[in-house]
Amino acid sequence: MSQIKIVPxxxxxxxxxxxxxxxxxxxIFVLDCGLKYPENEQLGxxxxxxxxxxxxxNKDKIAGIFLSHGHADAIGALPYLLENVSVPVFGTELTTELAKINVxxxxxxxDFKEFHVVDEFTEIDFGHAVVSFFSTTHTIPDSIGISIKTKEGNIVYTGDFKFDQSANKPYQTDFSRLAEIGKEGVFALLSDSSNAESSSLIASENQTEEEVYDTIRYWEGRIIVASVASNIRRVQQIFNAAHKSGRQVVLTGKDVEQIVRTAIRLGKLQLPDEDLIITERQMKNKRPEELLILxxxxxxxxxxxxxxxxxxxxKSISIQxxxxxxxxxxxxxSVETTVAKTEDMVYRAGGTVKTISDNLYVSGHGNENDLKLMLNLMKPKYFVPVQGEYRLLAAHADLAHEVGMSYQDIFITGRGDILEFEKGRLRMTGSTDADNVLIDGLGVGDIGNIVLRDRKILSEDGIFIAVITINRRAKKIISKPRITSRGFVYVKTSTDLMKESATIVETVVLENLEKADFDWGVLxxxxxxxxxxxxxEQTKRRPVILPVIMESSQKRK
Structure with a gap:
């Protein structure tokens, strides 16, 4: 009997x-190594x-890291793992190049160089397991799913996917390969749940391209298109529409420059015209109707x-x-409020807002029917929904039950849960540490809940600082307390509050100086x-209070 563990x-x-x-x-086979962007309460x-x-x-056991696609949620954390473990990284051509940029x-x-390019025809024999790949449809080309063949059957990870019958070659799903894997026998399926609650028909990329073109070609002024840099499919559609509409494209931001240039170099993104992209400096010589800013x-x-x-x-562009x-x-x-605020600001500045979702339901992730089709193609013995909040994992579990799976063979896991194959079946056997690690500047994991709590208080109620100098031996105050505040109250209109606060500090200090067991921490x-x-009592607010006590041997004159 094989020893198998699955640990999200x-x-x-x-x-x-x-x-x-x-x-x-x-x-150990590591499938993807992604990051997520901070939530609103994770200040800074x-x-x-x-x-x-x-x-x-268990770093001595790691056979490799296998990447499904080139988005940040799949490759963004790679540098932070590779600085601690030196293991080979496997991915398709574009995915590997984007991962190299991050690393x-x-x-x-x-200086890390051990990247290996794979495709849907690659098979790698590691002895106890054979790793192979299958092409999938997502918003970035070269997306793949990963299959690990064991004695008990295939363990399949779909990565991000949807089914689009009209997708062109760089984005096509290999249905025959999916059917082949399913026929071989699937021990466990780890499948994308990001859109598991939706029964809406997802617009095909051909429909989306027509919508983008129709929106762009009829506008008479300048157009600023907001997109995600790594959504290469959408960038291609924007380039095509700009070219057909007689516009030139200005790229703003380092992210899009790097990703677009890399995709063009690899032939994953086609420029309809060599002169399509211009610089921000060249933009100044163009009329508004000739420009599209990405x-x-x-x-x-x-x-x-x-x-x-x-x-x-x-830094360079203002809405006109x-x-x-x-x-x-x-x-x-979660960002609907931000979208509404952004639209309001745009209209105040004189612009007009349109969104691609006004007329189409657009997503890079499969809806209910896509997920059920994947389940039917794979026919897994065990199912682990992944990639989504709890409600989405639960919805995906219900879909699996609809197509005939028993709930006892479906595992809605949390971070760090260990699924282990023992006594002839997969079961939950324990858990390991899998908390969030926060990145703040160059700091990795040095920010915790206490610091975040202080930042939250500072953002809401500000800081209140009391500075005083004492002579501990003489049991005297050398200089009276000085009170300063930021983000708490307006000091010039709160003189009584400041004076009374200074008095409180002075009283507490004098009382502690008289104690035989004087202690700085207690003070x-x-x-x-x-x-x-x-x-x-005075303000119904709780600022961060920072007492600064300095000691001097100088006697007060």
């Missing part, structure tokens, strides 16, 4: 951060990556960039009267407690 370290009960560990005998955080503790504890930009992994924003988030354009804070802002990405439900805590109580 991310990508379950959350959006993004896909990473799934499949362990066969003494070899740049990105969130998985906890790699399980992999670091080389991170100082600790810039804005992808920092780390693929265009909405914040649009807000900067509307408020004239963008008569501009069309065309949002070609489908924002998540600071008492100042915090007394000030916190008084300030809350």
């Amino acid at each position: 370290l991310g990508g379950v009960r959350e959006n993004g951060k896909s990473i799934y560990v499949v362990e066969v005998e003494d070899e 955080i740049d990105m969130v990556i998985p906890d790699f503790s399980y992999l670091l504890e 080389r930009e991170y100082p600790n992994t810039k 804005e992808t924003g920092r780390m693929g988030e265009p909405l914040q960039s649009l807000q900067k354009m509307a408020s004239k804070r963008h 009267e008569g501009d069309l802002i065309y949002i070609t990405t489908t924002p998540a439900i 600071k805590q008492e100042i915090r407690d007394q000030l916190s109580r008084y300030l809350y």
Whole structure:
């Protein structure tokens, strides 16, 4: 009987951060290594990556990292794993090139070179398992699913996918290969759940291309298109529509420049005209009706960039009267408020907003029918829905039950749950650490809940600082307390509050100086407690209170 474990370290009960560990005998196969962008309450955080503790504890077993596609939710955390483990990375041509960009930009992994290009015809024999691949349809070319063949059957990871019968070659699903894998026998299926609640018919990419062209060709002024940089399919549609409409394209932002140039170099993105792309400097010599500006924003988030354009804070572009802002990405439900705010700002600046979802339902992930078709093609013995919040995993589990699977063979996992094959069946046997690791600047994992809590308080109630100098030996105050505040109250109109706060500090300090067992920690805590109580009584707010106590041997004159 084979020894098999399946451990999701991310990508379950959350959006993004896909990473799934499949362990066969003494070899570990890592499927994707993605990040997710911070939620609203994670103030100041740049990105969130998985906890790699399980992999670091078993790094000698890792056979390789296998990437399904080139989006950040699949490759974004790769540098942070590779700085701790040196293992081969496998992916298709475009996926590998995009992963190299991420890895080389991170100082600790810039010299890593062990990338291996695979395609849908590649098979790699690792002894206890054979890894092969199958092409899938997503919003970026060279997307693949991954199959790990074991003695018990195939363990299949779909990656992000949908079924689109009109997709052209770089985006086509290999249905015959899916059927072949299903016929061989599937032990476990790990399948994309991102769109599991939707029964809506997803627009084909041909329909989407027509919609993009119709929107662009009839507008008489300048057009600013907001898109995700790594949605290569959408970028291709925008290029085609711009060319047919007699417009030239300006790329704004480092992300889109790198991704687009890489895709063009590899032939995954076609330029209809060599002169289609112009620089921001050349843009100044063009009439508005000759221009299309492609804005992808920092780390693929265009909405914040649009807000900067509307408020004239963008480094090079401001929204003008008569501009069309065309949002070609489908924002998540969690950012609907941000979308509404952005639209309002655009209209105030004189622009007009249209979104691709006004007329079409657009998604890069399969709907209910697509997911059920995948289940029927694979006919898995066990099913693990992945890539989605809990409600989406549960909805996908219900779909699996609809096509004939028993709920006892379906596992809705949390991060770190260990599924293990023992006594003839797959079962939950335990868990491992798999918390979020927060990236803030160059800091990796050094920001925790306490710091985030303080940032939240600072953002809501501000900071209150009390500075005082004492002579502990003489049991005297050398300089009276100085009170400063930021983001709490307007100091010039709160003089009485400041004076009373200074008095409280002075009283607490004198009381503590008289104690035989004087303790710095106790003194600071008492100042915090007394000030916190008084300030809350006066303002109903709780600022971060920072007592600064300096010691001097100088005697007061």
